[in-house]
Amino acid sequence: AQKITQTQPGMFVQEKEAVTLDCTYDTSDPSYGLFWYKQPSSGEMIFLIYQGSYDQQNATEGRYSLNFQKARKSANLVISASQLGDSAMYFCAMRGRDNFNKFYFGSGTKLNVKP
C-alpha cells in the first residue's frame, strides 16, 4: 500500500528565511513519483515540484527544492527566502507505478509566513 505522512500540521517562518516541510512515504513500487502542491485559501492546488524515484539529483524549481533521501523514504520541500504569499497549505503526494495517475496525498502542512 502507498502512504504519505506529513507530521507537521502547522509551521511558522519569518519572511526571507528558509523553511523545510517534511514528507515521508511508504511504497513497495520500485518506480514512483513524488510531488508537492500548494493550496492557498482559495482552494486551488498549485503544482510546485516533482521528483522521480530514479532521478539522481534533487529537483529544484526557483525558490523550491526537494530534499530527496531515497533510503530514508523522505522527500522534504525546502522553500528559500520565504515570502508572505507563501502562506498556504502544502501537500506532498505520490504516484506509484502500478496505479496509473492515481495520487496519494498527505494530510498537509499549514505554513504561516510572518512579516
Place this chain on the structure above:
Amino acid sequence: DAGVTQSPTHLIKTRGQQVTLRCSPKSGHDTVSWYQQALGQGPQFIFQYYEEEERQRGNFPDRFSGHQFPNYSSELNVNALLLGDSALYLCASSLEQPPHTQYFGPGTRLTVL
C-alpha cells in the same frame, strides 16, 4: 494556455438530491481524475477517466459516478446526497506520458444541508 476549469464554483443541495459537477482539462491533456477534499484533510481519490472509460476507482460508493466525453471533459455525478458529501471536489488533468503530473482546477465547493 487555458488551465483546468470547473463549474460551478459553489453549490448548495439538500440531502437526497443529486448533483453534477463539470470539468474541462488543461489543453492537450487526455486523463481526468476527481478528488474529494474534506475540510482540513488531503484530497482523496474518487476515480480517473481515460479514453472515456473509468480506469481507476478509489474507495467511494456507487452513488459516485462519472463520465468522460470525446473532448476529454468530464462530469462527476453524486446521487442521494448525504451530509458527509459536503466537501471541495477537485478535478485534475494529466498526460499519459511520464511524469503524469496532475494539474488541478479551482474546485467546486459542495454543501449538503
